[in-house]
Amino acid sequence: MDGLPFLADQPPLIDQYSVGAVHDELGLGSFETHLAAAAGAHGPAPVGASYFDSFTGLAIRRWCPPLLGLEPHCPPARYLARRREVGAYRAGRLLLRGSGIGTFLLEAGTPGNLTSATELGTAAAAHAHEVVRLEPLAEQVADTSGSVDSFLGYTAEALYAAAQHAAAFASGATHCEGHAPEAGEVRRAADRWLRGRRPGERLTEPALVRHLLWSAVATGLPVQLHCPDPQPLAAFLRATAGIGSDLVLLPETPHHRRAAQLAAVHTHVYADAGPRPEETLGQAPFGKLLFSSRARALPELYVTGARCFVRAMARLVREWTDEGLCGSEDGRRITETVGFGTARRVYRLAAEAA
Template sequence: MGPIQEALDALPLVDHHCHGAVTADLSAGDFASLLTEGGAWPGVSPFDSPVGVAVRRHCAPLLDLPRHAPAADYLARRSALGWREVNRRFLSAARTEVFCVDTGYAPHSLTSPDELAHAAGATAYEVVRLEALAEAVVAQGVEPDEYARVVGAAAGEAVRKPGVVAVKSVAAYRTGFDLNPARPTDAEVTEAARRWLARGGRLADPVLVRHLLWTAVDLGLPLQLHTGFGDDDIRLHHADPALLTDWLHLTRGTVPVLLLHCWPYQRQAAYLAAVFEQVYLDVGLALHHTGPARSRAVLEEALEITPFRKLLHSSDAYGVAEFHHLGALCFRQGLAALLQDRVDADELSLPDALRIATWTGRDNARRLYGLPTPDSARD
């Protein structure tokens, strides 16, 4: 093991975007449906996929099983231990000291940020999902001409709660990024709200999605944006972050914009981070789905031109605590391998490589979100 891998293994990470872990024992079918973005299909086991193989290889030992344990043995052992012990083992194994938790998506019963932090022996902060907030406002009843004011007030109240460090939009899912970049007028928002209230359903009006993006700018907190890879609700070609270019021009000098996940658009995201001061990125979600075997390749493409103070770590783990652990493992191994090769080729000094590892694994997120910084982490 080289010095960079040793340093990353010892580094307590900041997972700047994730979700809670389930608070119930899972059936084989429920676990399978959470293991992949595509769900479970008849005759096709999600264990027979890169992420499934990674779980059997790297998670089985934490359940006291041999590496590459058969899926049936894995599921049986997971069930025998129970969800509390499973969550504790994987969350503590991630060696993550801070989780920033998106609480706006919970089709399953999940740990709260505090519960997640307790299981991991860590600290947790909250990320407010703007679409969920707007949908909650509408569910309580609002007139079209009051929509913008009420949503803005609700968002302002939400971000003033203790422990909230960022907001998030899932515009990529609802409309994609090929939007008019300009701030919508009050009249446009009122008319769009009227259409939505008459139609019902979730927020998917392009004008109202734009309104939320600009609301985020007004709130002044870092804005996380899902980009790229997701479940089949997304239209991947509309989730390319490069489509945000005109909006990023208009929002220069406002709030930090965090491009989440990005795959297969990590190079486009890297370009945006290289040319816009406010843009940062991660490749979370992609890492545990590609597994340790390919996480280095994804990170290498993300780091081709990204300034080193602009790459962050996230897992985007949802539901199964295996993903909080795997996300951290893949990040540590992939980043250590590529940095070590650059040192061996004399393209980086060892001190530079160690500094980059610490920046991306912890300090970039601490600086960006204004998190308390231990004396040992100060520049």
């Protein structure tokens, strides 16, 4: 297909992180709003412009129309008309089932009208597992807690309950020292936050975020670290070696290279392969890197995330093969390791995959 290996018979990928898809019908305006967010933009496109004229927009026009019975690169208006004609639910099913993803790890409890892990798995005819975000978990407990003691106690119970079914925890901590905060510090932080907080407000106390993070590591489940830059977490990465919980760095662009370097240094640390695997694969052993679509809202983003990843990997291993750096079987093995092998091991999905 298109002269690139590993595409026609690519085994299903494991998508280690996404947020879900919308249920509703989408017109041009609402579709462009979600497309703008995927392209990293804030607000509507300038007058006379469109976010279909972005890399993400071009990828959608290339890979998604054929899944709905249209030719590639058809005009956006025609694609959206076909989407409405098919219906939101059926279009979502066709797109998800054509994405090439066989297992989804979906962040649970995300605000908005997005699919749950169960709903996404059913629509995609695939496996789906929850990743529990720590900060919303604490926020939900705080909405019904009347005191510091009840908040800390119920949070510990909620964390334990989530660990019984979740595939992993996740945190947006941007900094964490190499030791857990002391009990007194945690109580003072909880008191400050609860006294000034209104129901529904986000968690803003760094000591509580660090407390949640160390508590999650103690469960032994993998913990995803959604960090703009992973460097401020370096002390935490060092301190958690040998505890038994794997850590997975999901940085923002352009910090994927640094995340891969940290994964190479620490046995229990892994990293997202990122949008340019040719950069990250040069910084860490291949078995320390994992694929994610990072899709949110549009089912089309699962398709484009998977296709762009597989094609980027195909180009890279073809270059390495042409240079004599590896053989064709090595190339396939590397692609499968990053595409699903490492995730199967880190998130303990071996029995399911078998």
